[in-house]
Amino acid sequence: MSTGTELTNHQFRLAARPSGLPKPTDWEYRAQPVAGPADGEFLVEISHLSLDPAMRGWMNAGKSYIPPVEIGEVMRAGAIGRVIESRNPRFAVGDHVSGTFGVQEYAVSDGREVRKVDPDVAPLATYLGALGMPGMTAYFGLLDIGRPKAGQTVVVSGAAGAVGSVTGQIAKIHGCRVVGIAGGAEKCRLLTDELGFDAAIDYKAEDVKAALREHAPDGVDVYFDNVGGDILDTVLTRLARGARIVICGAISQYNNTEPVRGPANYMSLLVHRASMTGMVVFDYADRFRAASAEMAGWLADGRLKVREHVVEAGLEAFPDTLLSLFSGDNVGKLVLKIRD
Amino acid sequence: MSTGTELTNHQFRLAARPSGLPKPTDWEYRAQPVAGPADGEFLVEISHLSLDPAMRGWMNAGKSYIPPVEIGEVMRAGAIGRVIESRNPRFAVGDHVSGTFGVQEYAVSDGREVRKVDPDVAPLATYLGALGMPGMTAYFGLLDIGRPKAGQTVVVSGAAGAVGSVTGQIAKIHGCRVVGIAGGAEKCRLLTDELGFDAAIDYKAEDVKAALREHAPDGVDVYFDNVGGDILDTVLTRLARGARIVICGAISQYNNTEPVRGPANYMSLLVHRASMTGMVVFDYADRFRAASAEMAGWLADGRLKVREHVVEAGLEAFPDTLLSLFSGDNVGKLVLKIRD
Numbered sequence: 001m002s003t004g005t006e007l008t009n010h011q012f013r014l015a016a017r018p019s020g021l022p023k024p025t026d027w028e029y030r031a032q033p034v035a036g037p038a039d040g041e042f043l044v045e046i047s048h049l050s051l052d053p054a055m056r057g058w059m060n061a062g063k064s065y066i067p068p069v070e071i072g073e074v075m076r077a078g079a080i081g082r083v084i085e086s087r088n089p090r091f092a093v094g095d096h097v098s099g100t101f102g103v104q105e106y107a108v109s110d111g112r113e114v115r116k117v118d119p120d121v122a123p124l125a126t127y128l129g130a131l132g133m134p135g136m137t138a139y140f141g142l143l144d145i146g147r148p149k150a151g152q153t154v155v156v157s158g159a160a161g162a163v164g165s166v167t168g169q170i171a172k173i174h175g176c177r178v179v180g181i182a183g184g185a186e187k188c189r190l191l192t193d194e195l196g197f198d199a200a201i202d203y204k205a206e207d208v209k210a211a212l213r214e215h216a217p218d219g220v221d222v223y224f225d226n227v228g229g230d231i232l233d234t235v236l237t238r239l240a241r242g243a244r245i246v247i248c249g250a251i252s253q254y255n256n257t258e259p260v261r262g263p264a265n266y267m268s269l270l271v272h273r274a275s276m277t278g279m280v281v282f283d284y285a286d287r288f289r290a291a292s293a294e295m296a297g298w299l300a301d302g303r304l305k306v307r308e309h310v311v312e313a314g315l316e317a318f319p320d321t322l323l324s325l326f327s328g329d330n331v332g333k334l335v336l337k338i339r340d
Numbered sequence: 341m342s343t344g345t346e347l348t349n350h351q352f353r354l355a356a357r358p359s360g361l362p363k364p365t366d367w368e369y370r371a372q373p374v375a376g377p378a379d380g381e382f383l384v385e386i387s388h389l390s391l392d393p394a395m396r397g398w399m400n401a402g403k404s405y406i407p408p409v410e411i412g413e414v415m416r417a418g419a420i421g422r423v424i425e426s427r428n429p430r431f432a433v434g435d436h437v438s439g440t441f442g443v444q445e446y447a448v449s450d451g452r453e454v455r456k457v458d459p460d461v462a463p464l465a466t467y468l469g470a471l472g473m474p475g476m477t478a479y480f481g482l483l484d485i486g487r488p489k490a491g492q493t494v495v496v497s498g499a500a501g502a503v504g505s506v507t508g509q510i511a512k513i514h515g516c517r518v519v520g521i522a523g524g525a526e527k528c529r530l531l532t533d534e535l536g537f538d539a540a541i542d543y544k545a546e547d548v549k550a551a552l553r554e555h556a557p558d559g560v561d562v563y564f565d566n567v568g569g570d571i572l573d574t575v576l577t578r579l580a581r582g583a584r585i586v587i588c589g590a591i592s593q594y595n596n597t598e599p600v601r602g603p604a605n606y607m608s609l610l611v612h613r614a615s616m617t618g619m620v621v622f623d624y625a626d627r628f629r630a631a632s633a634e635m636a637g638w639l640a641d642g643r644l645k646v647r648e649h650v651v652e653a654g655l656e657a658f659p660d661t662l663l664s665l666f667s668g669d670n671v672g673k674l675v676l677k678i679r680d
Contacts, residue, residue, distance in 0.1 A: 063611070064611050065610065065611045065612075065613075228607070233602070247606070247607070247609050247610050248610070249610075250607055253607070259604055260604050260605070260606075260607065261602065261604065262573070262601065262602030262603040262604040262605070262606050263602040263603070263606060264599055264600050264601065264602040265600070265602070266587070266600075266602050266603060266606070266616070267568070267587070267590055267593070267600065267618070268618075269587050269616060269617065269618035270405065270587050270588070270589075270618030270619065270620060271403070271404050271405045271618065271620075272405075272618065273405075273617075273618055273619065273620060273623060274617070274618055275615050275616065275617035275618075276606070276609060276615065276616045276617075277609065277613075277614070277615035277616075278607070278608075278609035278610030278611065278612065278613055278614055278615070279610065279613065280610060280611075280613060283613060
């Protein structure tokens, strides 16, 4: 049996399915008392919320790789918190934990799909970024689906984002030539000057096709696509023979109110004997531990640099902060820190 | 040195790049004297011309998997003929040969990429179909790219065509459940009643999505796509997890005067962890001999049935006969037989 607590839990629940960008009225902000943990459970005080483009897809009805968030449910989100009460022998008060705790201040968990994280190894926010789902997405999408060989050219879109910035650096570690596509001169400078990309293309200012001709003169061997739309279509025209396209996301299409535009140049797959393959990070869960350990090693020796954009604000800031993912303003992993 | 002959060679040369369906004015019909073979060459009297959807693509300018036919060149075509004069020790007068001899009555060859064919093993037209490029396309596209396992569901579009009809039968031989998509009741009857498909969907009369739900209730494991367009988009909504889409052609798009429409549902690749891969049959040339031998065995034991649509007419019939590929009237491998 669970018991009551003196705590109040603020939450964002899904109030309506958005058309286009989520509006304030698509959310319900609710306060309710925190129930204590039942036997086998523990109570988490959430400190960091992961804000990801994929969340937009979870708000839509219909079949996808994961069930949608239902109307009235707490919005799904990865989060980091601290155990403050426990009736589960595997989790002790004071443990830092990572899990899909939702957009709220407190969560009760039975420990399934929750992992302990160590703030001495990396800052807590990093467990939502390079050592969390974005990092795992980059690692398995690039290495398992993209299968780059040393010396090959890897192009990454959304390259200044949480996934793209890590993808490009892993490709560098594997000896590839890496070209990032991002929006704006500042993001492009970050890629080349701080993260070690060989070249960056500012899609807002440059002709992407011409820039690919310059920076990937032998064609693109691996394209890691986070954005879809025009950029996917353009990269399709510059494939090397046998190219692998990793379909990781399509942020350009997530807030469409019109139907998604398919890649008109898809027959380039035939011309270049290329493939386009979708990936979902959860499929690799049984290898997360090993991948995280390898990534932590790269972090420690400085070969992998992380960029986190930590917004420190109350939970109320969630709706507006989420929107910054889609405006192009965000660089690196976006985290909403609601408590120290 | 080559010598003159008394023969006249009629040819179709490309006069203009078509917009949409090829028009009569896109062709030049020319008569010219036949030059005899030089040392190392032989002269072929062409009897059968292969008419294939891919020819439409070869008429377009621009980079593709094969150089375009240039304006003024004899139109490229696979063909079967008989050696009538030879100065090449590997080819004797009377040999039947298959090669890319072009849309003409006579061709001189040095023997490169020419193979001898045996009319006692199979009718000559079959060497342009099941034992020719369409058969090789079906074999390698399905088995190497599609990689179906026994018990899985294979869907083939353009299923009554030269490639599709063979693809479905190879999938059956490999123990799969096979669903063909074709236009018209007659083609659909052919698939189920004569070629052993488990089900056929008449895309002109049926709701393809609903029919897929019925005939592929567990989803589509392998989709062999010859058509592109709406049908590709619809199959994308019915994929099984880990599905493989083989991009072999896109006949619905070849005569577009508007830009190709990309598959709007391509993000289904992510939802279903699926892949879409292009294939070009020429890449498998070093395995054609073994594949042909296996296919000939299936022909001999009746497990593979071929449908050839042999139009017996003069070379002048070429332009109109080619168009029948795009009107949906053709069933099986289209061959223009210009001589006994």
